[in-house]
Amino acid sequence: MKVKLQEDVLKNQNLAASFNRKTFNAHHLFVVNLMSSPGAGKTTLLEETVKALKQEYTIGVIEGDLATERDALRLRRLGVATVQINTVGGCHLDARMVAKTLPEFDLKEIDLLFIENIGNLVCPSSYDLGQGKKVVILSVPEGNDKIPKYPVMFKRTDMTVINKIDLLPYVDFSLVQAEADLATINSEARLMSVSAQTGEGMEEWLDWLREGVKSCKEQ
């Protein structure tokens, strides 16, 4: 049973977001929109997450990039259904692009769908993709000033994952400061810190995803 798309959904961002959301809800599918600066480690976090969870869940991935199939290849190597979107220079994914990929998945079989957005801490925050949760990854080498300097992203996001904490000894970054800054901007947002590279903190992240899948199944 494949998703069918109607003409008007592909013409209008808001219609497409609402179409995606209804489709995801109908399939009790937990969908995470993963955003960050270029190089914060979205794909590596995704690879490690897939390795840890693929025995528990059927996972799908939508990869957004300006160019290349590199990230999709990395995920396909792990045996998950992955569709690459190339925006050919476009700075964000929109809901129409996501809607167009849905017929390529067997959504009835999938429990957890990741949408890896374009590496950009600004534009993706303004586009609802119909996801269940928005997650922003901030890597410690980017520095502590990013939360106050890019408030729109952090204000509109459910979860902030501080990544690359294995680099904390070598760069100037305070987790306490990041928590305080986030609390000022978005009192409901959660924050957790991980190193996708070493595995530190990953259990908490995986548990948060498990919670999300569970609550979508029960809906």
Added chain:
Amino acid sequence: MKVKLQEDVLKNQNLAASFNRKTFNAHHLFVVNLMSSPGAGKTTLLEETVKALKQEYTIGVIEGDLATERDALRLRRLGVATVQINTVGGCHLDARMVAKTLPEFDLKEIDLLFIENIGNLVCPSSYDLGQGKKVVILSVPEGNDKIPKYPVMFKRTDMTVINKIDLLPYVDFSLVQAEADLATINSEARLMSVSAQTGEGMEEWLDWLREGVKSCKEQ
């Protein structure tokens, strides 16, 4: 003698870019448009550059950010004339925003003007600010795949500065690969590698800026 702005310049990006370029040329001013991902180290590189060159040249800085005056305060502390632009969520600087700041500088006195763009590896590449040279900073923790994955930025830029080379022992990044990838995309672009933090490689960068100032003076 202050720059006077006309109504139409402030309404049209291309007119404003051409106005800025004429104004910079008339003042024999070397103008660098500094772009990168968030957290690649634009402001730190700028601070170290200003410290090294402020005895030789009169320097001005235009700081672009979505929010806060943080970066302008960092530069003003070093005694350079700095104007902060806040785009209030906007993902790039355009030539009209830059034109509006020009009356705040005494351009006749300035030799070297830096425009620090919004932290974004996508959108700023499409907006001509009227600058002399476009520089993109790529920091090693962002990873080697950024040049092929963000080709528009690297294709349209005169100089790629690889920053944070002090972190090379702790992350997976190859300078040789970066050079090869850049050569494929933009055979005329130059590449140099620095650590603004430790000072390594800075002399080559400073010499490139000195060349730029010299050639603008001679025009």
